[in-house]
Amino acid sequence: MRKLADGGPKLRESMCLKVPKQYGEKTLILANRLKIVNNGIEIQRDQDFVYIPLVRKPSGDESRNLKEQVAGCKLSTYVFRERKKHEPSLIELLEDKLPPHLLASLPHSADFVGDIAIIEVSPELDPHKKIIGEAILKTNKNVRTVLAKAGAVSGTYRLREFSVIAGEAKTETVHKEYGCQYHVDVAKVYFSPRLSYEHNRVASLVKKGETVIDLFTGVGPFAIQIAKNRENVEVYAVDVNPHAIEYLKRNIRLNRVEEKVHPILGDARRVVNEKLFGVADRVIMNLPEKAIEFVDASCKAMKPSGGVAHFYCFVDASDSLDNVKGRFVEAVEKWGRKVEEILFFRRVRATAPCEWQIVVDARIH
Ligand SMILES: C[S@@+](CC[C@H](N)C(=O)[O-])C[C@H]1O[C@@H](n2cnc3c(N)ncnc32)[C@H](O)[C@@H]1O
Structure with missing residues (x-):
């Protein structure tokens, strides 16, 4: 299981929103809608808080609105890691296409088998799985096919059904692991x-x-x-x-x-x-x-x-x-x-x- 977006090194101090960690995702969605998130540097987390870097200070109204909607949200500064090159995240690619409550249920990770990404799509996202698949293809350059799980692993052969939601219509690939390579068809064999x-x-x-x-x-x-x-x-x-x-x-x-x-x-x-x-x-x-x-x-x-x-x-x-x-x-x-x-x-x-x-x-x- 790998996360669906990557980051990079170098440190930089920046203005940010500091929020209790349980509100990180909600705050990110709100801040993205205000277009105040600095996507050139990585969001940071510690044990209790999430730090969302900003490109500008929120206006008085924006600040009031954020504080009303997110308990404990504060304007602060923090030392962030710079991204080498900004790759848009899944949320960023889909923020204009899906309402906030659906953005919050997007998958955070996928199984990557060779050039196939396999994700679990929650029932409320089912009508939108095609655009989610397309966004995963855009954010993961090595992926050619996106499959959605369409059932549990079952039967003697331990197989599960999949539906192709984006890219090439295939379930076969070559997967590399610790210097070995494996031909595998995820619809026909367990892997x-x-x-x-x-x-x-x-x-x-x-x-x-x-x-x-x-x-x-x-x-x-x-x-x-x-x-x-x-x-x-x-x-x-x-x-x-x-x-x-x-x-x-x-x-x-x-x-x-x-x-x-x-x-x-x-x-x-x-x-x-x-x-x-x-x-x-x-x-x-x-x-x-x-x-x-x-x-x-x-x-x-x-x-x-x-x-x-x-x-x-x-x-x-x-x-x-x-x-x-x-x-x-x-x-x-x-x-x-x-x-x-x-x-x-x-x-x-x-x-x-x-x-x-x-x-x-x-x-x-
Ligand atoms: C969980 S998969 C493990 C595959 C592999 N060891 C791996 O790590 O990817 C279990 C495998 O056992 C096979 N299997 C199930 N019942 C079996 C049996 N009675 N005799 C031999 N193989 C069996 C299935 O076809 C499946 O490929």
């Missing part, structure tokens, strides 16, 4: 740029000579990064979605890891039972909504001497990390193995208002 840190974190833990099984590989971001950056490894990359395996094969060629990554189409449990029993030093289980149901496959896939599991799951915000670890340890023990050590765990990202994706790394004996 999230928000997992890039995880892909890199897990890849960096793999040791020379390991055999790794990526049980739910998608287009292969774990498998390919491991193969590209670690020496003398074998990676078995499994997925049940035929499109995912087709893209994975293209990505294996694109990243020149044909010798190290072995794509396998099929259900993870069946593939382990038939082909990958007792071979792995490390198993990656990135199917958060169901990974707990595949702990048996993961235990069977590991060498008799044991190995490391990377277990992903979704939890309620009210659920503790200790409960998650407990459920995982219990599931491993049910399949006749033991968790020797919990090596690491963390919240990966918020996935819904009260839901987190969690990862647990564990040494299994």
